[in-house]
Amino acid sequence: MNDLSEYTLRVAQQARAASRELALVSGERRNHWLRQAAAGLRKATSTLVQENARDLEAAPGYGLNAAAIDRLRLTEGGIEKLASALEEVAALPDPLGGIIDSNARPNGLLVTRVRVPLGVVFFIYESRPNVTADAASLCVKSGNAVILRGGKEALHSNLAIYRVLAETLAECGLPVHAVQLVETTDRGAVGHFLKMPQYIDVTIPRGGKSLIERVMDEAKMPVIKHYDGVCHVYVDASADVQMAVDILINSKCHRPGVCNAAESLLVHADAAFRFLPAAGAALQARGVEVRGDERIRQAWPFAKPATDADYRTEYLDLILSARVVDSIDEAINHIADYGSHHTETIITNDLAASRKFTAAVDSSAVMVNASTRFNDGGELGLGAEIGISTDKFHARGPCGLIELTSYKYVVHGDGQIRM
Amino acid sequence: MNDLSEYTLRVAQQARAASRELALVSGERRNHWLRQAAAGLRKATSTLVQENARDLEAAPGYGLNAAAIDRLRLTEGGIEKLASALEEVAALPDPLGGIIDSNARPNGLLVTRVRVPLGVVFFIYESRPNVTADAASLCVKSGNAVILRGGKEALHSNLAIYRVLAETLAECGLPVHAVQLVETTDRGAVGHFLKMPQYIDVTIPRGGKSLIERVMDEAKMPVIKHYDGVCHVYVDASADVQMAVDILINSKCHRPGVCNAAESLLVHADAAFRFLPAAGAALQARGVEVRGDERIRQAWPFAKPATDADYRTEYLDLILSARVVDSIDEAINHIADYGSHHTETIITNDLAASRKFTAAVDSSAVMVNASTRFNDGGELGLGAEIGISTDKFHARGPCGLIELTSYKYVVHGDGQIRM
Numbered sequence: 001m002n003d004l005s006e007y008t009l010r011v012a013q014q015a016r017a018a019s020r021e022l023a024l025v026s027g028e029r030r031n032h033w034l035r036q037a038a039a040g041l042r043k044a045t046s047t048l049v050q051e052n053a054r055d056l057e058a059a060p061g062y063g064l065n066a067a068a069i070d071r072l073r074l075t076e077g078g079i080e081k082l083a084s085a086l087e088e089v090a091a092l093p094d095p096l097g098g099i100i101d102s103n104a105r106p107n108g109l110l111v112t113r114v115r116v117p118l119g120v121v122f123f124i125y126e127s128r129p130n131v132t133a134d135a136a137s138l139c140v141k142s143g144n145a146v147i148l149r150g151g152k153e154a155l156h157s158n159l160a161i162y163r164v165l166a167e168t169l170a171e172c173g174l175p176v177h178a179v180q181l182v183e184t185t186d187r188g189a190v191g192h193f194l195k196m197p198q199y200i201d202v203t204i205p206r207g208g209k210s211l212i213e214r215v216m217d218e219a220k221m222p223v224i225k226h227y228d229g230v231c232h233v234y235v236d237a238s239a240d241v242q243m244a245v246d247i248l249i250n251s252k253c254h255r256p257g258v259c260n261a262a263e264s265l266l267v268h269a270d271a272a273f274r275f276l277p278a279a280g281a282a283l284q285a286r287g288v289e290v291r292g293d294e295r296i297r298q299a300w301p302f303a304k305p306a307t308d309a310d311y312r313t314e315y316l317d318l319i320l321s322a323r324v325v326d327s328i329d330e331a332i333n334h335i336a337d338y339g340s341h342h343t344e345t346i347i348t349n350d351l352a353a354s355r356k357f358t359a360a361v362d363s364s365a366v367m368v369n370a371s372t373r374f375n376d377g378g379e380l381g382l383g384a385e386i387g388i389s390t391d392k393f394h395a396r397g398p399c400g401l402i403e404l405t406s407y408k409y410v411v412h413g414d415g416q417i418r419m
Numbered sequence: 420m421n422d423l424s425e426y427t428l429r430v431a432q433q434a435r436a437a438s439r440e441l442a443l444v445s446g447e448r449r450n451h452w453l454r455q456a457a458a459g460l461r462k463a464t465s466t467l468v469q470e471n472a473r474d475l476e477a478a479p480g481y482g483l484n485a486a487a488i489d490r491l492r493l494t495e496g497g498i499e500k501l502a503s504a505l506e507e508v509a510a511l512p513d514p515l516g517g518i519i520d521s522n523a524r525p526n527g528l529l530v531t532r533v534r535v536p537l538g539v540v541f542f543i544y545e546s547r548p549n550v551t552a553d554a555a556s557l558c559v560k561s562g563n564a565v566i567l568r569g570g571k572e573a574l575h576s577n578l579a580i581y582r583v584l585a586e587t588l589a590e591c592g593l594p595v596h597a598v599q600l601v602e603t604t605d606r607g608a609v610g611h612f613l614k615m616p617q618y619i620d621v622t623i624p625r626g627g628k629s630l631i632e633r634v635m636d637e638a639k640m641p642v643i644k645h646y647d648g649v650c651h652v653y654v655d656a657s658a659d660v661q662m663a664v665d666i667l668i669n670s671k672c673h674r675p676g677v678c679n680a681a682e683s684l685l686v687h688a689d690a691a692f693r694f695l696p697a698a699g700a701a702l703q704a705r706g707v708e709v710r711g712d713e714r715i716r717q718a719w720p721f722a723k724p725a726t727d728a729d730y731r732t733e734y735l736d737l738i739l740s741a742r743v744v745d746s747i748d749e750a751i752n753h754i755a756d757y758g759s760h761h762t763e764t765i766i767t768n769d770l771a772a773s774r775k776f777t778a779a780v781d782s783s784a785v786m787v788n789a790s791t792r793f794n795d796g797g798e799l800g801l802g803a804e805i806g807i808s809t810d811k812f813h814a815r816g817p818c819g820l821i822e823l824t825s826y827k828y829v830v831h832g833d834g835q836i837r838m
Contacts, residue, residue: 020755024779103800109789111799116781118811201811222641222812243834250836336439358829360443362535370528370832379837380530380828381522392537392620392825393641394813406811409799410777413789415662417669418798 004184008192011147011180012199015120018175019145023117025174027094033172034090034137038083040164041133045079051160052129055153062153064127067257071128074157082133082161085384089137092383095401096143110412115405117143119201122193123386124215126207127151132161136179138386142404145178147193147200151207152185159183190215197221204399206387224399227390228314229259229342231372234331234357235279236348237270243369244271244347245279251345251372253286257316259388260343260365260375264311265322266331272299272324288318295324311338328353332360339363342390343375364390364397423603427611430566430599431618434539437594438564442536444593446513452591453509453556457502459583460552464498470579471548474572481572483546486676490547493576501552501580504803508556511802514820515562529831534824536562538620541612542805543634545626546570551580555598557805561823564597566612566619570626571604578602609634616640623818625806643818646809647733648678648761650791653750653776654698655767656689662788663690663766664698670764670791672705676735678807679762679784679794683730684741685750691718691743707737714743730757747772751779758782761809762794783809783816 052074059069102112121144125131139146150158162181170176197220204224205215235244251262276299291306310321325331345367346357354368365375377385382400389395395403471493521531540563544550558565569577581600589595616639623643624634654663670681695718710725729740744750764786765776777785784794796804801819808814814822
């Protein structure tokens, strides 16, 4: 595929050149583009709806189910939301240029660390056209050039959105290749990009496990990966029963298909007698299938037996694994052995237990008396997010604007040399 | 190599278990170990010198040159330095546990970010026994378990140091596998470790380019890589001549074999007439070979012609490439095209030029009127460093204690659920 390798090389080189230029564009000019792009999207509403209709028509042929088609759909209201989201990103503080910290050395050097963009982001995502505009806005706001690779089922919608973004970049005098959309649906293109660490600084894959595993396997540059979320609700001995039931139901049922939904319940034996009757009724009322150990099944005759594999499974569905533990240490060890370091919550009124749990549990977010569903960029106060990292390296948990930046040391002297 | 795969798996699993335990050990207990280890090394001086003698005896057989043998040597004074270095690390602030930032959400959730260890570090390094103690001290201070893989030429010295570290870990009640030394010199062991992302969180390779390239190629976990340093000294139109000469000579000649030594000189045409005569004399006096463009060679008849490849070369020797540029933009573009994003310095008295250079040059450290040699953990105020990252991801520039940590979100609520 010589054409494909030439095409991807050109796109990557254009992105690198644009990133150098964009790194020097002021925050005000980046924000101006965001507002112009929002206006452009609003103006293009009828075109966007038309192009989206082509994708919707083809969607059943791709085997998309009703939920996926729903995520693919762009309505007038959806486009207005898209445009407003760009304006909200414009209103966020500029992540660039500020001094992170500084220190004066004994020899008179003034050492500062300054935030800078990562450079070029290669972003691979599912068939949701709104993500095209969201991701482009976060990348450009943080001074990064982005290569967008959306799901093939959304290609016409993505191209239509992309055209507005590119036109407004040109109108605003920003580097037009700051945002590029991969215009081929050939899966080989991804492989080419993953082998260009000289032009691409980070790859962010969003989507199924097989995509992420492929990217981890092939990428020659750093990857911010969004892997699985086997999230736990631990009901401690001292838990308030009603609070525990509410948090369990919210964590499990609010949106069962997302990564920060709870998949596993651990109950302290001393709370079981109080908690399990109320929780069982609430789960049954919501139609949740439970797979539990022996003590769970004694309390909940409707529960099926859990296998060891159940405790490692991210169901992404109305299914919950459950287990009674005899101590908080047993709960912490269970989470370390079976969890995925994503999000866990303890429901407790015991200060020592809360300190122990938050210290010992090694997850991107550890909650006390709150739903696992709060592990989200918007909910944690990051403003917006491009994904949730399950890594401990560079970014952990939600990736907002700051997580799309790096830093450099800027050192001012007056002739210092090293002795 | 079934034995090797079993051995490396056991080491990695022990490291993971130790890292979980170590993450909960208080700063005071980590510091106590550092001081006990220092005392242990002092007490073991004669053993260390004896074991080191075995390595020194074998060194010529490994083809080590005089400089390498010098780095391999452990004298009584060297062991005292080693011990003091551990005590200095003990005196540094604890990187763990503190709250990095926090915000209160409108729904009453208190969101904090807390520093946590990375987990398990796999550290590969050259044949310098002092690095064994240094790296172990930085990793344990930052709550990480470490697997040390030193150069084979230092194995007896490393083992002797390691025994002291392990014994004092046990005496202090810290997990004894927090520090492990790979006891085989089989190169296959490295390959096994690089394929265990489930047990090892980050690999830090220090050494030659071929080692780093191998690690980048094989590692399944993040790598903090210390790649090449093609560092530039740019003498701007307004530079003070004496300052520029001093900084050039210090950057090039202070320690030519290290990564933050200058390899390339760029001179603004307007400064050439003033600067080149003095600089040429100073370089000749130091025996520096210069490879320059036409204008350089007109001013310096002793200079050889530079090829394009020269401008990309990290000589690590008393050789300097040089070029006259007509503007600061030409210098910035040259650095972007030929540099390695490590360290660059501008010598100038022009405020606008200094602002432009520090904004546009994308290197881990950008100096103004200071030697490139200051890009070093100790010199920049990080206390100590385990390496210098040439990446923009996670850590950039010197990696000290903070760069050996990650963070987690700890969120306190009183029953909040997501609406």
